[in-house]
Amino acid sequence: MMNIEKSIRERKSVRTFDGQELSKEDREKLSEFMRSIELPFDMQIEFQFLEGMNSPVVVGTNLYVGAKLKDLPFFNEAFGYAFEKFILYAQSLGIGTVWIGGTMDRASFEKAMNLKEDELMPCVSPVGYPSKKMSLRESLMRKGINADERKSFEEIVFINSFAQPLHPESANELYLPLEMVRLAPSAVNRQPWRILIDQNYVHFYLKRSKNFHGGKIDMQKIDMGIALCHFDLMCEEMGIKTEFVMKDPQLASNELEYVASYRTYC
Numbered sequence: 001m002m003n004i005e006k007s008i009r010e011r012k013s014v015r016t017f018d019g020q021e022l023s024k025e026d027r028e029k030l031s032e033f034m035r036s037i038e039l040p041f042d043m044q045i046e047f048q049f050l051e052g053m054n055s056p057v058v059v060g061t062n063l064y065v066g067a068k069l070k071d072l073p074f075f076n077e078a079f080g081y082a083f084e085k086f087i088l089y090a091q092s093l094g095i096g097t098v099w100i101g102g103t104m105d106r107a108s109f110e111k112a113m114n115l116k117e118d119e120l121m122p123c124v125s126p127v128g129y130p131s132k133k134m135s136l137r138e139s140l141m142r143k144g145i146n147a148d149e150r151k152s153f154e155e156i157v158f159i160n161s162f163a164q165p166l167h168p169e170s171a172n173e174l175y176l177p178l179e180m181v182r183l184a185p186s187a188v189n190r191q192p193w194r195i196l197i198d199q200n201y202v203h204f205y206l207k208r209s210k211n212f213h214g215g216k217i218d219m220q221k222i223d224m225g226i227a228l229c230h231f232d233l234m235c236e237e238m239g240i241k242t243e244f245v246m247k248d249p250q251l252a253s254n255e256l257e258y259v260a261s262y263r264t265y266c
């Protein structure tokens with residue numbers, strides 16, 4: 001059993017690996033976990049190990065994991081949810097990962113994944129053991145996007161209306177699940193998630209960043225899936241019962257895109 005809070009708090013992107021091959025045991029554990037990941041709405045996702053691959057930002061491993069799924073509504077968010085589950089599990093085994101959606105030769109990864117016409121492979125991740133020392137390139141990159149920073153709780157969580165920020169002390173049982181969303185990784189560390197608590201509902205919205213217009217593969221919708229994953233898994237770990245709902249309550253202005261909600265029972 002993995003400890004979700006620990007995995008979330010300890011995870012950070014790894015782009016510098018130590019050159020050791022993944023042990024047979026770890027590879028088997030990852031394989032088994034990859035097969036166990038399920039998607040909502042009867043969607044299917046297929047994970048694969050990819051050997052001999054590269055990304056210009058990654059050194060010290062050529063082993064990657066990719067995943068593909070069909071082009072159905074909500075596939076970006078579903079992918080974000082499922083792939084983050086994998087990332088957190090790898091973290092619990094001490095295996096380093098980094099979400100890669102941009103810095104790769106997409107065509108060669110798609111070929112390695114045997115992508116069919118109706119399938120999409122939004123992101124991949126290298127897997128391996130983290131090097132003790134980060135490459136200069138990686139540390140500069142982290143500085144460039146403030147990868148160690150996160151927005152404050154009050155900037156992303158609101159109660160009753162978007163005019164009222166929620167303070168962590170007032171979040172009660174939901175504090176930890178919401179804090180886990182705050183700590184999540186996102187493309188270029190933009191943290192586009194905004195959350196509105198309204199009675200027993202926790203509504204998730206996307207505040208789209210400038211220059212981040214969603215194509216078919218939409219990194220910021222993937223970010224939203226990661227946020228849903230952190231919230232849901234933390235509630236589960238705490239024994240808070242939730243129900244996933246997709247019905248826009250029409251509580252937000254046009255600058256926010258409604259994504260989905262959880263009804264919580266706590």
Ligand SMILES: Cc1cc2nc3c(=O)[nH]c(=O)nc-3n(C[C@H](O)[C@H](O)[C@H](O)COP(=O)(O)O)c2cc1C
Pocket residue numbers: 011012013014015057098099100101102103104123145146147148184185186187188189219222223226
């Ligand atoms: C959907 C998504 C796509 C990403 N794509 C890339 C990428 O192409 N290259 C890269 O170096 N990092 C990529 N990242 C990693 C982010 O830059 C990183 O998660 C963020 O800066 C926060 O740092 P942390 O993961 O160490 O907490 C991506 C992250 C997400 C969630």
